[in-house]
Amino acid sequence: MPARMPAKPTRTSAFRLGAALVSLSLALLPTSLATPQAHAAGRGQVCFFLDTDSAGGAGHAGWAVKDTARADHYIWGTFQGPTMKQPLAMGARIAGGTWRDLTAKGSILAPSKYEFYRCQTTASGSIAHAQRTYRALARTSYDLLTNNCLTGAGEIFRAYSPAMSTRHLPVGLGGRPNGGGLSPTYYIKTRLTSHASGWGPVNRY
Template sequence: MLGGATPALLPAAQADAAPLGRVCLFQDQQGAKGAGHVAWAIRDPKNSSHWIWGATENAGGDSYTAPGRNNGSWIKGGTWTQLRGSISLTTYDYYRCISTASGNLRAAQQTYGRMKSNGYAVLTNNCLTKSLAIFRSYSPALTSAYLPDGKYKSPNYYFTTSLNNARGWEKARTY
């Protein structure tokens, strides 16, 4: 661990040189009637060429989906090249990432499993809040200074304003 008792976040250049943790958030600016939509991706810290990614698509299109009903969550795995070519991510406009000193892929997958079945609520349990929960379980170093709360925020506002004000996030890149 770097920087004391909490795992440190690392600049992108250092993270690319070693198999460390990395999370990315993808933005679809036109999703959800202009409020935006996000998807997530995390890198396997033990195998830097392997990623898992997914999203919650709000299958019913309603502002609320009861727990246990289909909320449109999905997950895939593969290389960064496969992620970039994924049909499920073709509507996204931008992405931005942050690297961490470590990551727990299994904890993130378990959180995804809970998020997949815990319903949907447009302001408090949506594509954004589910992505953030997966990121936080993957790396406890992603505290609120690095990963602000997403409740009551539109995905577009969060992706631009909240992450611009958070520590460590790379600038948005065209997807």
């Protein structure tokens, strides 16, 4: 008697197998670029971005804040500092969109430009206040100790959420606000751990 041929997989079983393989593939994908934490509308979030290679290891900081009116919308930016043509300029840049837009190849905070990020959740936050402070800072003059990429990010965080006090954004050298006088690398990776509360881990970007 000839051997019975195995039953042809049904459409349902094939679908289930495909779904299982997709789920396994997703589980194996690297998660370093995942949204820092999923929040419903109403919750706020602030994030530092860090490039440790800039300024001889002193580092360069970028920033992002979450739009509390939408579940996945952020504004982000950086203060690039002066250039030969504009020796006192803040070099301000800003953009907005989803977390996927923020991490895209062409973003001003692209993973090719920054190595780490570190975030904190806030009970609330005002995008309008953050944007207003950004525009005001963009018109000021750069100062290496008191008005730079790191201190500018801190000012935006404070405007965004009143909860971002010195408890969460510790002072820098000589009591300068927002880490003034300290390097972005030291402030974001070390001082926010030893002298502040509420910050998540330093994540590889």
